[in-house]
Amino acid sequence: MDLQQAVERLHARYAHALDEGRLEDWPEFFTQNGRYRITTAENEDRGLPLPVLYAEGRPMLRDRVQSLRHANIYEPQRYRHIVSSVLVEQLDDGHARSVA
Structure with missing residues (x-):
């Protein structure tokens, strides 16, 4: 899995955890x-x-x-995060910045 895919997966897991109320x-x-x-x-x-x-x-x-x-x-609130257009910038070894 390349960096872009790994970060997209991280964003998806993050949003899903919040949407499921797993604070x-x-x-x-x-x-x-x-x-x-x-x-x-x-x-x-x-x-x-x-x-x-x-x-x-x-x-x-x-x-x-x-x-x-x-x-x-x-x-009580319910959320549904929609993540799109994940931009990833490799900063240095082991570090990256992303926006979605």
């Missing part, structure tokens, strides 16, 4: 020191670094799952 699996899609960042389009356009949500490392991601499961109060 406890979510941190495992990141490296130990991986970063998760949500920002607004306006902040991105202006070059402003402030994210709406930021987590660095699996422990923070696990805390986010615990918060979603036990602390935050939301109406």
